[in-house]
Amino acid sequence: MIYDxxxxxxxxxxxxxxxxxxxxxxxxxxxxxxxxxxxxxxLVIPKGPYVSLDDFTLNGSNNEIAGFYRAVGKVARELxxxxxxxxxLSNTGLHGGQEVPHFHVHLFGGRPLGPMPVR
Numbered sequence: 001m002i003y004d005x006x007x008x009x010x011x012x013x014x015x016x017x018x019x020x021x022x023x024x025x026x027x028x029x030x031x032x033x034x035x036x037x038x039x040x041x042x043l044v045i046p047k048g049p050y051v052s053l054d055d056f057t058l059n060g061s062n063n064e065i066a067g068f069y070r071a072v073g074k075v076a077r078e079l080x081x082x083x084x085x086x087x088x089l090s091n092t093g094l095h096g097g098q099e100v101p102h103f104h105v106h107l108f109g110g111r112p113l114g115p116m117p118v119r
Contacts, residue, residue: 001051001052001055001101002051003049003050003051003055003101003102004101005049007100007101007102008100008102009043009045009100009102009104010049010102012029012031012045013029013045013047019031019032020032022042022075022078022079023044023071023074023075023078025067025071026047026067027046027047027063027064027067027068027070027071028044028045028046028047028067028068028071028072029044029045029047030042030043030044030045030071030072030075030107031043033106037106037108038108038109038110038111038113039109039110039111040079040081040086040107040108040109040110041106041107041108042075042079042106042107043104043105043106043107044068044071044072044075044104044105044107045102045103045104045105046060046064046068046103048060048064049102050102050103051101051102051103052092052093052098052101052103053090053092053103054092054093055103056068056103072088072105072107075107076107076109079107079109081107081109081110084109085109085113086107086108086109086113087106087107087108087109087113087116088105088106088107088108089105089106089108090103090104090105090106
């Protein structure tokens with residue numbers, strides 16, 4: 001799949017759409033989800049143009065991949081989630097339920113989340 005530069009996360013990265021920034025470094029931007037599914041629901045996106053986890057792990061540099069995942073962990077720790085636990089989720093592709101064609105990780109926490117729903 002070709003990266004769509006008009007997707008909402010690309011617009012957020014370019015500053016065309018505002019977000020409630022939680023964390024930012026050279027590799028990632030983290031911001032509060034506009035429709036939170038938990039008391040803490042943050043989206044973490046890489047700064048590069050990657051469609052999905054598959055695209056990111058195939059085409060991202062080792063520095064981008066390491067920097068991004070270190071940012072996810074740092075955000076969780078800074079939000080105080082590491083002590084009690086949290087969930088990360090990344091949907092990939094149509095069958096995975098991906099809605100925005102820019103790789104992103106959902107970071108959920110702030111309450112017991114229970115088991116992953118299975119249908």
